Amino acid sequence: MTVYELSQNSQFNVLTMPEPERVINGAYVGDLLSWVMGKAQYDNIWITIMSNINVVAVASLSDVSCVLLAEDVTLDSEVLNTAKEKGINILSTPLAAYEAAITISGMI
Amino acid sequence: MSEILNFHFQVDGNDFTSAGQASIQIKKILRRLGLDPEIIRRVSIAMYEGEINMVIHAHGGEADVNVYEDHIEIILKDNGPGIKDIEQAMQEGFSTAPDQIRSLGFGAGMGLPNMKRYTDDMKIESEVGVGTTVTMCVNL
Numbered sequence: 001m002t003v004y005e006l007s008q009n010s011q012f013n014v015l016t017m018p019e020p021e022r023v024i025n026g027a028y029v030g031d032l033l034s035w036v037m038g039k040a041q042y043d044n045i046w047i048t049i050m051s052n053i054n055v056v057a058v059a060s061l062s063d064v065s066c067v068l069l070a071e072d073v074t075l076d077s078e079v080l081n082t083a084k085e086k087g088i089n090i091l092s093t094p095l096a097a098y099e100a101a102i103t104i105s106g107m108i
Numbered sequence: 109m110s111e112i113l114n115f116h117f118q119v120d121g122n123d124f125t126s127a128g129q130a131s132i133q134i135k136k137i138l139r140r141l142g143l144d145p146e147i148i149r150r151v152s153i154a155m156y157e158g159e160i161n162m163v164i165h166a167h168g169g170e171a172d173v174n175v176y177e178d179h180i181e182i183i184l185k186d187n188g189p190g191i192k193d194i195e196q197a198m199q200e201g202f203s204t205a206p207d208q209i210r211s212l213g214f215g216a217g218m219g220l221p222n223m224k225r226y227t228d229d230m231k232i233e234s235e236v237g238v239g240t241t242v243t244m245c246v247n248l
Contacts, residue, residue, distance in 0.1 A: 032216040042149060
């Protein structure tokens, strides 16, 4: 499944999607940034409630295909602009991390 | 002898939000060199963790990345407080990061373990009150 395909599901809202064709091959859930960098795999979707500027750097360096903000967490415009610049896809969802993960699992 | 590429960066210790600039720059450079994406991922994550450590603990420092024919060397040098007990610092979960850093999602005690995990060799030289130099190597 691509990030674009996920975004077509009404439970997932696009905050920024500069790379819609990135593939989602699995998910990683976590809010501690070093854990994410240690464990998330290339092309995973990263589900988190963290939304500070460092999230963009971690997503970029870990090469995840998309960041998904659970529970309708919002982003500052500064963070959003940086994500756009760095080619990082960010979606949000009203779902909690667990529900989001099982929904995505059913779509992959 | 094979050609060596050197990239030098100053890591600004005052601006936590811009930490990672050097690692992201290196990621771009290594991509341009056409290296394997997994190697790039390992080098840039290891370097980012080091950069974050320098910002949190040492008011910044200097980073050098040397690209050789068969390996990449990352040298991070700071004049911070030094590491009292390196063995303890290497344990997963051990952290001396302050609370405001933890609230940003850092300080989980995974920085140094990640740097070791993602590199083929890592050496830490540290003297309390003088500074720390971390040298990491990733084989190509």
